[in-house]
Structures are given as structure tokens and as C-alpha cells.
Amino acid sequence: MKKAKWIHIDNVSCFKKEINLNKKLKKATLKITSMGFYRVFINKKDISDNVFMPGWTSFLNRVQYQTYDITHLLKRNNVMDILLAEGFGGAKRIAWPTLEYPYFKPSLIFVMELEYIDGSKEYIRSDDSIDVYSSFVISSSIYDGEIQNKNKRRKYFEKAKIVKINSKIVPQEGEDIKEGEHIYPRKMFKTPKGELVIDFGQNFTGYINIKIKGNRNEKISFIPGEVLDKDGNFYNENYRSAKSLFSYTLSGKEDDFKPLFSYQGLRYIKLLEYPSNIKLENFIGILVHSEMKRTGYFICGNEKINQLYHNVIYGQLSNYLDIPTDCPQRDERLGWLGDAQVFIRTAAINYNVNKFFRKWLHDLVLDQHEDGGLEGVIPIIPSCPIQVSSGWGDAGVICPMEIYKTYKDKKLLKECLPMMKKWVDYIGTQCEKPYIFERLPQYGDWLALDAPYGSYNGLTSYGLVGTAFYAYSTYLLIEALEVFNLDTSEYKELYENIKKAYRNEYLENGLPKGEKAYLNSNIGE
Numbered sequence: 001m002k003k004a005k006w007i008h009i010d011n012v013s014c015f016k017k018e019i020n021l022n023k024k025l026k027k028a029t030l031k032i033t034s035m036g037f038y039r040v041f042i043n044k045k046d047i048s049d050n051v052f053m054p055g056w057t058s059f060l061n062r063v064q065y066q067t068y069d070i071t072h073l074l075k076r077n078n079v080m081d082i083l084l085a086e087g088f089g090g091a092k093r094i095a096w097p098t099l100e101y102p103y104f105k106p107s108l109i110f111v112m113e114l115e116y117i118d119g120s121k122e123y124i125r126s127d128d129s130i131d132v133y134s135s136f137v138i139s140s141s142i143y144d145g146e147i148q149n150k151n152k153r154r155k156y157f158e159k160a161k162i163v164k165i166n167s168k169i170v171p172q173e174g175e176d177i178k179e180g181e182h183i184y185p186r187k188m189f190k191t192p193k194g195e196l197v198i199d200f201g202q203n204f205t206g207y208i209n210i211k212i213k214g215n216r217n218e219k220i221s222f223i224p225g226e227v228l229d230k231d232g233n234f235y236n237e238n239y240r241s242a243k244s245l246f247s248y249t250l251s252g253k254e255d256d257f258k259p260l261f262s263y264q265g266l267r268y269i270k271l272l273e274y275p276s277n278i279k280l281e282n283f284i285g286i287l288v289h290s291e292m293k294r295t296g297y298f299i300c301g302n303e304k305i306n307q308l309y310h311n312v313i314y315g316q317l318s319n320y321l322d323i324p325t326d327c328p329q330r331d332e333r334l335g336w337l338g339d340a341q342v343f344i345r346t347a348a349i350n351y352n353v354n355k356f357f358r359k360w361l362h363d364l365v366l367d368q369h370e371d372g373g374l375e376g377v378i379p380i381i382p383s384c385p386i387q388v389s390s391g392w393g394d395a396g397v398i399c400p401m402e403i404y405k406t407y408k409d410k411k412l413l414k415e416c417l418p419m420m421k422k423w424v425d426y427i428g429t430q431c432e433k434p435y436i437f438e439r440l441p442q443y444g445d446w447l448a449l450d451a452p453y454g455s456y457n458g459l460t461s462y463g464l465v466g467t468a469f470y471a472y473s474t475y476l477l478i479e480a481l482e483v484f485n486l487d488t489s490e491y492k493e494l495y496e497n498i499k500k501a502y503r504n505e506y507l508e509n510g511l512p513k514g515e516k517a518y519l520n521s522n523i524g525e
Helices: 303-319 337-350 354-367 396-407 410-429 464-485 489-506
Strands: 015-022 025-037 038-042 062-069 076-085 106-114 119-123 133-134 137-141 144-150 158-159 166-169 177-183 186-189 196-213 219-225 247-250 252-257 262-272 283-290
Touching: 015 186, 025 038, 025 262, 076 106, 076 137, 106 337, 196 219, 196 247, 196 303, 247 262, 283 303, 303 337, 337 354, 337 396, 354 396, 396 410, 396 464, 410 464, 410 489, 464 489
Parallel strands: 062 166, 144 247
Antiparallel strands: 015 076, 015 133, 025 062, 025 106, 038 076, 106 119, 133 158, 137 144, 177 283, 186 196, 196 252, 196 262, 196 283, 219 247, 219 262
């Protein structure tokens, strides 16, 4: 990206550059990245089948760029259009309401290298000479959906503005994000409230492709949902503040609609506006996830267990969209460490997740606090700090070790080893009682069935949970050190001390010691 400039403009925009070739071309390469999601079109053709690029990294530290061979798309006179929307790095908000633009405003940077037959080279770079126009994408947000109107005439805005972004630009490390399986709707029906709803028969993450012909300027719009309520009516209150509204304006010709910059988790959609000739076959669901090779399969004679395994697979695909998320639908979709560590072993059985986790673990290293603490969500959201907690922060030890045990990736384990040690050492600084990690706040036994009404915290003592994880992370750290034949004596002594303290504090004759084990009387406050 040498000599190229980060450029920005408010709105969902189209950056336009005319490219005229006066020599015979040998090869053309485009390197590009953005704060936000980008799509590049050369002579109206999309240069890639990747979606939601450049992915989600620790944007204050690094952003990935992608490299595309565009030789086959160029002719003598060309037009390159780059659409840019909020995405993650340029979002006005991430998850529940945060300060506007927790990372950066939507911006992009690119370099096109043109290599000619005569051996000469030409470079076209992003700068303030780039023209910016309005886009047929009127608005787009990860959480609020997307509105498109291809009938609207393109309007010239102004020249691009140069902005300063202090983030390291690195080659793409993670998996590509691709469209996957097509999911065909099962039925269209009216609910008891008279709502027109389409059921795709499968909960998935992605978007809806609509192919339809109607009157010019008619609209088709909908909102997604995962379940029906007890009366059979459409329900999506669990999306919380995520509006997830998708709206398209018809051209009067055969239209083919799908969002470019937004996605959702869903099984149902409720149609809000639609032409009178609407049919079930106008709709196709498209699963979207990181590209991973399937490695594990399971089938047995019990159909209920088979269905459970089927659900596990779709749950993984739905939450492995560039980072391991907690959910794909509501105003969250974050890289929660607790979810990542508890599922990673199963994930590695089902799919090859080595590359997927390598990228995310490097962000984990980058986002670790100076004192060794790990926030519950990675990548960190600057204006929305998440508490440091056992079970969640322990992902910094559990995940590297699980990846090593599966793929024997010593290089990645070595890169993570300082983070693993810092986390275990950090816990030691947080223990008011020797070797007992019960400092508040923590998540504890999160979402436990014995949690009182109105609380997410179970009754099990924070210290019992925290100290157990302290011991487990120390044990795994010892294993990691042994891989490199490093001295483990300090941590072996620590491990024995944690076990002894845990037994004395929480167990009696091998069973939980009454109130010591169930101390969370303050939950729900």
C-alpha cells in the first residue's frame, strides 16, 4: 500500500476511477482493504465471490488487505467502482449502542499495479483525486439491515477526503468468507395476526436472495425472525435493538436482490411490503460463513440425536463468520471468549479451523491488557469494555492448546505462549486469598438453570468456578511449556497449590462444602 492514502466520505458511497490502458497488459493486481465492507466492480463485474471483506480484526492494531488478480477483467477503457459501507471497522455502533464509530469512519485504501508486456509498470492509488458518487445501496448496517434502490440516479458527491488511520495493514490471514448452501423455503403462510410469513425450515446465518418481477417502484421489504410465538405469530423481540430491515425497490424488469453488506440469523421472514404476484419460489436463503473444510461426520440410528448433530453443524457455521461469535442475529454478534473456548474442540472435529483460529488468536494476543487480563470479547470494542472473567479469559490458554492438540501447530502455540503465561500470572495478582480466584465481577456459572428470576448468574460460587479454571489454565500452560522443553517447575508448584486451596475452600469429603460452594447471594442485584 506504499504511497496510497486512506480515503473517506460520509454515506454509503461509490468510489469511481476510470482506467485507460495505452499499452498491452501482461498482469493487473489490486490490493485493497477498508474500515467497513467493500465491494469492487470493474466494468460492472464483481471482482470476487468473497463477501464481507476485509473481515474483523483488532482494527486499532491491524487490518487485513486482500489481493486480486484482475487481468481478465480489464480492456482498453475501464471503470472501477468500489462500494463502501459500514461493516465492522467503519460501523457507527457495534453491538448494543456504543459511542459512534468505535473504530473508524468508513474508509478504504488500495493500490492497483499494472504490469505491461514491455516490462514497464504503472500504479493507480487511492487519493483525493478519486470521484465519489451516491450508490444504489441507500443505507446498510450489520444490525439494521440494508435498503437498495437501483432506480435512483447516481449523484456526484465530491472528491474523496484523505483521512489518517493508524492501523497496520497486513496480508489476509483468516479464511475467506463465502456464500454457501442454498436453503429453499418450505412454506408461505398467514399467521393468526394476518402477517405474511415465509418459513425456510432451518435456522441459518446469511441473507435472502429475491428474484422477482413487479411494477417499477414497488417495494419488497421484510424483517427476519428465528421463531414463532406460542400462538404461531411472528416473533423477533430477541433481536433487541437490531432492526434488521431489508427493503428493495423494484425496477419493473426482472430483479435479483440480495444485500451486499448486511446479514442476519433467521429461519422466518415477515413480509412488510410486497407486490401482489409474490410467490414462494421468489425467495432463496443463502448460508454465509468462513470457508472451512468439513472434516467430521456423525450418524446413528436415533433420528433425534442425528437432528441434534445437524443443529450443531448449522450452529457452528452460523457463528463462524470470520470470528467465533455468540449469536448471529441480535445486536451483539461478538467474539465472546467463553463461547469460543467451550466449543473449540467440537469445532475442530467438525471442520478444519486451524486457519480460522490462527487469525483470531493473533487478535487475542494483540488485545490482551498490559497486566495480562483478557476482556470477554475479542476483538475488543474500544467504547464498550467487557469485564475480565474466568472461563472467558481462560480462552487465551484453552484455545491455543486445543488448536495445538488438533493440528500440532507449534508456531502458533509459540506465538501464543507469552499471552498464556500473562493470563495465568494475572489471575495470581487478583487472588485476595492465596490461590483462590473469586474476585468480582465475574460471569461465574453464566445462564445456569438455578439462577433466580431476573438474573443470568447461577448460584455456584464465583470462586469455585474461577479457581477451577485457574487450575485448568495452569495445567494447560504446563503442557504448552513442555512442548518446547521449557522449565515448568514454577507452574507445577502453582498447580499443586491451587488444587490444595480449592479442596480446602470448597470441598469436604470430595463433595461441595455447603455455603462455600453456593455463595452467590448477591446475584440479581
